Amino acid sequence: MQFRRETRLRSRPGAMKDNPGPYHKRIVALATKHQKDRVMAPAFRRFLGASVIVPNGIDTDSFGTFSGEIERVGTALDVVRRKARLAVEVSGHPLALASEGSFGPDPACPFFPCGMEVIVFIDDERKIEVVESDLTEETNFSSTTAASAREMQDFLEHARFPSHRLVVAPENEIAPGLLKKGIGRYSELEKAVQAAARGSSTGKALIATDMRAHMNPTRMAGLEKLAEKLARRLASLCPACGAPGWGVVDAVKGLPCESCGAQTELVARDIYGCASCATRLSKPRGDGQKFASACRCPHCNP
Ligand SMILES: [Zn+2]
Ligand SMILES: [Zn+2]
Structure with missing residues (x-):
């Protein structure tokens, strides 16, 4: 793949601050x-x-x-x-x-x-x-099984209940009448867990975070x-054709190790691209990091 040099591209006059945008x-x-x-x-x-x-x-x-x-x-x-x-x-x-x-x-x-x-x-x-x-790792996504809501205090805390709602169903069974979603009150939870547990051959309910x-x-x-x-x-326009949606479309790995200079699996350069034309530009990674830590190096830390 070939990239045009950044200096050869200039912003079109249309992409000015006072332009209301596409x-x-x-x-x-x-x-x-x-x-x-x-x-x-x-x-x-x-x-x-x-x-x-x-x-x-x-x-x-x-x-x-x-x-x-x-x-x-x-x-x-x-x-x-x-x-x-x-x-x-x-x-x-x-x-x-x-x-x-x-x-x-x-x-x-x-x-x-x-x-x-x-x-x-x-x-x-x-x-x-x-x-x-x-x-992202920023999620409460989790599930547990229990016969009663009283057995699962740790889970409820981890699931951020009641600000984050729950789904309850019988464990190992498909029973649409016993599937309850959007549970946000403890009394409602206890009732749903007991009903689902009774409807399951294992005697337990499956309780999961509601991810909607x-x-x-x-x-x-x-x-x-x-x-x-x-x-x-x-809001970001292609420097060549002016189409909206200019941004990172790919990445090139190989950020050099801080100690030996070998290429690592970390991203070295971001590839910017247009949503409409074939223009691509290669730029150093956005956060300014120029070297990888030696602990990410295949030679220094195999
Ligand atoms: Zn190294
Ligand atoms: Zn373009």
């Missing part, structure tokens, strides 16, 4: 039934001057649910694309937005849970798609940050 006063349709507009609308208003609306009649649960009644088909990116596409169709607006979360063990450290959020913006007028994602955005303030806070990252990126 999405000023535009409407963006958001596919959500979990109140994600609470955090996405302010970000799009602030950085782009755009209004986020939630069209009626979109059931995002049809793409899969966290509690497993409907299985998700395809990757998180496939799902966000389908959700955003549906928002375009239902609303008739050419601009749309959707996000999708996935939760599980941290791939690098399986004893810790982590969350992955993907957010996509589509612009059917310019025929562009801009994606941002975030992998409007039931989980930690997840909502993560979405807010990601929506801001996306909105800022959409």
Whole structure:
């Protein structure tokens, strides 16, 4: 892959501070039934001057649910694309937005849970798609089994109950009548746990964190940050063609070891790219770090 040198590209005169930007006063349709507009609308208003609306009649649960009644088909990116596409169709607006979360063990450290959020913006007028994602350990994602709510005080604390809500179901059984979501009161929890435990062959209920955005303030806070990252990126224009969505599209590993200079697995350079044309620019990593610690070096710390 070849990169143009930064010095050969100049910002277009249109990209000035007083320019209202590409999405000023535009409407963006958001596919959500979990109140994600609470955090996405302010970000799009602030950085782009755009209004986020939630069209009626979109059931995002049809793409899969966290509690497993409907299985998700395809990757998180496939799902966000389908959700955003549906928002375009239902609303008739050419601009749309959707996000999708996935939760599980941290791939690098399986004893810790982590969350992955993907957010996509589509612009059917310019025929562009801009994606941002975030992998975080800042999640309460967890589950336990118990016959009574009294047995699980540690879990409740870890799950940040009751500010973060819970889902209860019989362990090892599929019983839609005994699946309760959005539980936010102790009395309600005790009742659901006892009923689910009675309905399970193991005599126990499965209790899990409710990961739907409007039931989980930690997840909502993560979405807010990601929506801001996306909105800022959409306000950033390609230096060559002026299209919105200029930002990091790839990374080159090989940050040199501080001790021996060997290349490490750490990112050395970020690759910036345009959502519309083929322009790419290579820049040193954004945080200014020039060397990797020797403990990340394959020679110094094999
Ligand atoms: Zn080294
Ligand atoms: Zn471009």
